[in-house]
Amino acid sequence: MSTPENLLQKRDTHRENLFLSCAGLILPWLTPQELASISLTCKSLKHIAKSITVARSSDAARSFESLPIPFVNTVDSLPYAYFIYTPTQLLPYYRQCSRQFWGPVNPSFNHISRLHFISSSSNSLGEAFGCNCDSKCDGESNEEECPCLALRSSDVITECGPTCRCESECVNRLTQKGVSVKMKIVRDMKKGWGLHADQKIPNGQFVCEYAGELLTTKEARRRQLEYDELASSGRFSSSLLVIREHLPSGKACFRINIDATRIGNAARFINHSCDGGNLSTVLVRSCGAFLPRICFFASEDIQVGEELTFSYGNIRLRSDGLPCYCGSCCCFGTLPSENT
Numbered sequence: 484m485s486t487p488e489n490l491l492q493k494r495d496t497h498r499e500n501l502f503l504s505c506a507g508l509i510l511p512w513l514t515p516q517e518l519a520s521i522s523l524t525c526k527s528l529k530h531i532a533k534s535i536t537v538a539r540s541s542d543a544a545r546s547f548e549s550l551p552i553p554f555v556n557t558v559d560s561l562p563y564a565y566f567i568y569t570p571t572q573l574l575p576y577y578r579q580c581s582r583q584f585w586g587p588v589n590p591s592f593n594h595i596s597r598l599h600f601i602s603s604s605s606n607s608l609g610e611a612f613g614c615n616c617d618s619k620c621d622g623e624s625n626e627e628e629c630p631c632l633a634l635r636s637s638d639v640i641t642e643c644g645p646t647c648r649c650e651s652e653c654v655n656r657l658t659q660k661g662v663s664v665k666m667k668i669v670r671d672m673k674k675g676w677g678l679h680a681d682q683k684i685p686n687g688q689f690v691c692e693y694a695g696e697l698l699t700t701k702e703a704r705r706r707q708l709e710y711d712e713l714a715s716s717g718r719f720s721s722s723l724l725v726i727r728e729h730l731p732s733g734k735a736c737f738r739i740n741i742d743a744t745r746i747g748n749a750a751r752f753i754n755h756s757c758d759g760g761n762l763s764t765v766l767v768r769s770c771g772a773f774l775p776r777i778c779f780f781a782s783e784d785i786q787v788g789e790e791l792t793f794s795y796g797n798i799r800l801r802s803d804g805l806p807c808y809c810g811s812c813c814c815f816g817t818l819p820s821e822n823t
């Protein structure tokens with residue numbers, strides 16, 4: 484028989500469960516600072532905040548990729564780096580995006596979001612630019628049959644794109660399926676976080692795209708000034724990459740500015756090496772898309788545990804440049820710096 488005490492207890496348990504399930508939905512949207520503040524308020528919230536921290540440090544890619552990318556830190560107490568994840572480059576209207584769910588997730592939730600990101604960022608030129616191949620532009624399609632294969636050149640890879648008729652499983656969409664190698668983000672005392680291979684990666688293998696916000700040159704210059712100031716006054720690292728496409732004469736004819744500082748993917752953790760590192764940057768243009776994407780490929784055979792690095796450039800304009808700790812035999816002592 485239900486006594487008034489029993490009824491009151493039932494009501495309290497129901498309220499507590501409701502509170503905890505709401506907290507489980509809301510807390511993953513919080514920044515680390517907000518999470519730390521809220522976890523001071525009661526034991527239950529502290530417990531939820533802890534499980535969110537564990538989930539965050541177990542996958543920087545928060546299920547947007549088919550493989551998790553964990554954080555590993557044996558040098559200090561920082562469990563993870565906070566940023567908004569995008570699996571591919573974003574057009575500027577995404578700049579308003581200031582929060583993202585990051586906690587224990589149902590993987591199908593982010594799978595849907597991944598498709599949304601990709602279709603929203605296709606920067607399509609229109610239907611006239613795609614191929615009409617039935618399903619896959621595989622080895623059997625010759626270049627006359629598939630115009631996308633015919634567009635390949637030594638410095639820009641052309642893949643099938645948003646307006647092609649072939650399916651997403653087409654082999655000529657190598658870099659569009661996201662990260663396909665096991666990687667981890669490892670903390671270093673001097674360089675901060677760095678991206679490491681967690682499997683052998685053969686020379687030539689696609690590693691990942693450099694994803695982030697696509698900026699105009701004016702905005703890239705404005706942000707670089709802001710980042711330089713922040714970097715000089717404390718522990719701040721920016722991830723603004725500028726790639727210039729050159730004419731055979733050597734003159735720059737096109738530039739692409741991608742800022743992964745606030746919104747990006749695992750590539751934002753790739754550190755510089757003065758010897759050129761073990762990754763090369765390649766421009767990949769999807770047929771029918773206006774802008775190319777920047778992709779990293781292994782430039783040598785990479786061993787398990789090896790840090791993934793590339794060269795940030797050769798120009799050092801600032802005499803007070805940041806110290807370089809790449810450890811290569813040809814280290815210049817300072818990180819590259821040039822006018823954005």
Ligand SMILES: C[S@@+](CC[C@H](N)C(=O)[O-])C[C@H]1O[C@@H](n2cnc3c(N)ncnc32)[C@H](O)[C@@H]1O
Nearest residue numbers: 674675676720722751752753754755807808809
């Ligand atoms: C693209 S971020 C790389 C990820 C960064 N380490 C982090 O913790 O977020 C670039 C920044 O990393 C640091 N960095 C990269 N390569 C380095 C190197 N060889 N030596 C020292 N610091 C490096 C610098 O602070 C640089 O501004």
